[in-house]
Amino acid sequence: MKVLTVAKTDVPALLEAIAAQRRLIAPIEDRMGTSFGEVSDPAAVRLDYRNTHLSSKEVVFPQCETLLRFRDDEAEDALSEERETVLFGVRPCDARALSLLDRVFTWDGLDDPYYLRRRQGTIVVALACREPGPACFCTSVGGAPAGEAGADVLATDLGDRLLLQAVRERGDALLEDAGVGEAASDADVEAAKQAAESAEALLASVKAPTDLERLRATFDSDVWSELAMGCLGCGACTYSCPTCHCFDITDETRKGVGKRVRSWDTCAFPLFTLHGSGHNPRPAKDARLRQRILHKFLYCPENFGEVFCVGCGRCISNCPTGIDLRRILERLEQLVSAA
Numbered sequence: 502m503k504v505l506t507v508a509k510t511d512v513p514a515l516l517e518a519i520a521a522q523r524r525l526i527a528p529i530e531d532r533m534g535t536s537f538g539e540v541s542d543p544a545a546v547r548l549d550y551r552n553t554h555l556s557s558k559e560v561v562f563p564q565c566e567t568l569l570r571f572r573d574d575e576a577e578d579a580l581s582e583e584r585e586t587v588l589f590g591v592r593p594c595d596a597r598a599l600s601l602l603d604r605v606f607t608w609d610g611l612d613d614p615y616y617l618r619r620r621q622g623t624i625v626v627a628l629a630c631r632e633p634g635p636a637c638f639c640t641s642v643g644g645a646p647a648g649e650a651g652a653d654v655l656a657t658d659l660g661d662r663l664l665l666q667a668v669r670e671r672g673d674a675l676l677e678d679a680g681v682g683e684a685a686s687d688a689d690v691e692a693a694k695q696a697a698e699s700a701e702a703l704l705a706s707v708k709a710p711t712d713l714e715r716l717r718a719t720f721d722s723d724v725w726s727e728l729a730m731g732c733l734g735c736g737a738c739t740y741s742c743p744t745c746h747c748f749d750i751t752d753e754t755r756k757g758v759g760k761r762v763r764s765w766d767t768c769a770f771p772l773f774t775l776h777g778s779g780h781n782p783r784p785a786k787d788a789r790l791r792q793r794i795l796h797k798f799l800y801c802p803e804n805f806g807e808v809f810c811v812g813c814g815r816c817i818s819n820c821p822t823g824i825d826l827r828r829i830l831e832r833l834e835q836l837v838s839a840a
């Protein structure tokens with residue numbers, strides 16, 4: 502596998518070479534801070550950001566997408582040809598989140614063709630974190646500031662250069678096609694390793710509950726009312742989360758012509774579980790917050806063997822009332838270990 506260094510002054514040339522052959526999506530400054538967007542000017546790409554306001558999941562799982570179009574009784578699917586895409590400079594937590602979404606959208610042999618078409622056509626270049634943000638806790642949930650999960654290439658900022666390490670075949674092919682950079686030395690690789698260790702040392706440890714049976718036993722506990730007290734049910738936590746994947750499907754029809762649309766939805770909204778009968782199995786916000794937490798820390802470990810949180814901290818920094826997932830986890834761990 503290729504291991505290259507590219508001088509910072511040559512990074513625009515690298516991005517141009519990538520964009521000449523594939524669609525390039527990278528962090529770009531906008532009114533929200535830094536967000537992923539299609540790159541038209543490589544000079545606008547920001548690699549000195551901590552993390553984006555929203556995650557990169559929209560690249561493979563759009564907020565809203567048409568699944569099929571219909572007229573009366575006839576329908577045709579809306580699977581579109583996707584141009585091969587390079588998602589450049591995504592943080593390792595977001596890259597790892599893509600590998601978790603892969604598990605959902607291929608679960609039990611039920612492959613989702615809409616998701617898979619995009620995901621299989623997306624090459625991921627992860628950018629190792631040197632300075633984790635104040636709300637980050639990736640190492641407490643199985644990740645790392647220089648983790649490779651979900652990535653095809655791992656990039657590390659070495660000051661005046663970028664180290665690019667291909668970690669999967671298609672990452673290797675990407676670096677080969679770009680034709681920019683020179684072979685890295687052992688000292689470069691060692692410098693990246695040390696940078697990763699220093700970044701890890703900056704991360705605080707969060708004790709999340711791992712005893713699934715005892716966590717399940719909290720289902721009827723009053724702790725959920727306590728934890729949900731400040732929750733507004735706004736959904737900012739779930740919409741900005743790179744691993745949340747709930748969606749709704751609606752038909753938009755006019756005079757027999759229409760389309761079937763899939764849109765993100767969230768367990769934070771009462772309408773999410775409202776039945777046609779008027780019954781709502783999660784009528785109050787404590788039940789909805791409980792669902793969000795148990796889905797990630799109990800049901801996903803049961804179904805997929807992994808916690809569905811990558812510790813990106815977005816739900817913490819985006820919550821308007823300051824609800825902090827780290828404190829929720831610690832409170833639950835306290836409860837579970839005292840049981």
Ligand code: SF4
Nearest residue numbers: 732733735736738820
């Ligand atoms: S962002 Fe905060 S207030 Fe909004 S739904 Fe999530 S936990 Fe509740």
Ligand code: SF4
Nearest residue numbers: 742810811813814816
């Ligand atoms: S639950 Fe919060 S910290 Fe965990 S991945 Fe989602 S947004 Fe990030």
